[in-house]
Amino acid sequence: MMALTNEEIRKVITPLLLSGAKMLDKHCPKCGAPMFEKDGRVFCPLCEYREQKKRQEMKGIEDILMKKIRYLVNNLPEDLEELERYLDIIEKLIRILEHYKKLEG
Ligand SMILES: [Zn+2]
Numbered sequence: 001m002m003a004l005t006n007e008e009i010r011k012v013i014t015p016l017l018l019s020g021a022k023m024l025d026k027h028c029p030k031c032g033a034p035m036f037e038k039d040g041r042v043f044c045p046l047c048e049y050r051e052q053k054k055r056q057e058m059k060g061i062e063d064i065l066m067k068k069i070r071y072l073v074n075n076l077p078e079d080l081e082e083l084e085r086y087l088d089i090i091e092k093l094i095r096i097l098e099h100y101k102k103l104e105g
Contacts, residue, residue, distance in 0.1 A: 004033060004046065012049045021045075058104045065097045 004013065017023065021038035028035055028044035036045050072090050077083050 012045045016045050058100055069093050
């Protein structure tokens with residue numbers, strides 16, 4: 001069973017309990033945390049929280065990459081050799097961006 005961090009208890013479990021969600025006698029098969037039920041929905045709050053956190057991190061990385069790509073595209077040099085170098089870098093950045101988008105699902 002994966003241990004819950006203090007942060008997770010504070011940010012996930014406590015607010016859930018306060019919101020009237022019911023802690024079930026079942027454990028998440030994925031992470032071992034107690035499952036909850038609220039409004040007829042049974043879920044693992046920890047997996048949802050971690051998933052959401054991961055998505056936010058991914059989004060942050062995507063934003064940085066997008067900003068960089070946009071900057072390069074807006075500042076393409078006149079010199080052809082330089083231009084080729086820029087396009088090369090842009091292509092690589094786009095590939096990395098697509099990689100992250102895929103991970104995000
Ligand atoms: Zn879980």
